[in-house]
Amino acid sequence: xxxxxxxxxxxxxxxxxxxxxxxxxxxxxxxxxxxxxxxxxxxxxxxxxxxxxxxxxxxxxxxxxxxxxxxxxxxxxxxxxxxxxxxxxxxxxxxxxxxxxxxxxxxxxxxx
Amino acid sequence: xxxxxxxxxxxxxxxxxxxxxxxxxxxxxxxxxxxxxxxxxxxxxxxxxxxxxxxxxxxxxxxxxxxxxxxxxxxxxxxxxxxxxxxxxxxxxxxxxxxxxxxxxxxxxxxxxx
Numbered sequence: 001x002x003x004x005x006x007x008x009x010x011x012x013x014x015x016x017x018x019x020x021x022x023x024x025x026x027x028x029x030x031x032x033x034x035x036x037x038x039x040x041x042x043x044x045x046x047x048x049x050x051x052x053x054x055x056x057x058x059x060x061x062x063x064x065x066x067x068x069x070x071x072x073x074x075x076x077x078x079x080x081x082x083x084x085x086x087x088x089x090x091x092x093x094x095x096x097x098x099x100x101x102x103x104x105x106x107x108x109x110x111x112x
Numbered sequence: 113x114x115x116x117x118x119x120x121x122x123x124x125x126x127x128x129x130x131x132x133x134x135x136x137x138x139x140x141x142x143x144x145x146x147x148x149x150x151x152x153x154x155x156x157x158x159x160x161x162x163x164x165x166x167x168x169x170x171x172x173x174x175x176x177x178x179x180x181x182x183x184x185x186x187x188x189x190x191x192x193x194x195x196x197x198x199x200x201x202x203x204x205x206x207x208x209x210x211x212x213x214x215x216x217x218x219x220x221x222x223x224x225x226x
Contacts, residue, residue: 031213041219041220042202042218042220043155043202043217044217045214045215045216048214087154087155089155091213097160097168098143098213099157099160099170100145100157100213100215101157101171102147102154102155102156103154104152104153104154
């Protein structure tokens with residue numbers, strides 16, 4: 001089967017660092033995405049990992065361990081505008097088609 | 113600029129009525145997707161298409177249908193709306209080229225079935 005787990009809610013302080021974890025089980029794994037979604041808006045792409053290791057993009061970094069079925073999104077120098085939901089999504093190619101399977105999302109609240 | 117649009121943005125309908133939600137993209141992407149988003153469930157795939165005349169069922173396809181007659185559009189039809197279909201619906205597209213398959217999302221349609 002397919003399963004993606006991430007914490008429901010997190011809180012953090014402006015200027016701090018926060019790590020959002022995602023664990024997954026899927027039969028046809030071929031990459032992992034992180035999306036950001038502000039309340040009432042569409043998800044927007046943050047990062048993509050297909051190989052093990054860390055991908056850094058400005059204040060945001062994403063890590064993947066395929067052997068452990070684990071990823072995390074690291075947000076540094078938190079700003080109030082980072083308050084949003086963060087969606088972990090696995091690209092699955094089982095059945096011959098590429099699909100994205102999303103976790104339920106982690107709602108991050110950044111406070112002063 | 114290329115974009116993906118959805119209409120209507122908000123819709124209230126009655127149980128049993130047929131409803132069609134429009135999705136239009138000007139990215140010239142081959143791949144298009146429909147998701148619904150409900151509290152506690154995240155985004156769940158309803159139907160998807162990898163090109164003209166290609167359609168496939170997703171995780172929660174019962175009660176929904178799609179057709180793909182051109183590259184730009186993938187309308188989603190609820191044959192007989194039910195209260196369980198009250199949700200926010202997102203359309204997305206991707207070009208299917210390269211290794212990332214990043215999906216671009218439309219602004220969403222909030223559907224209420226009374």
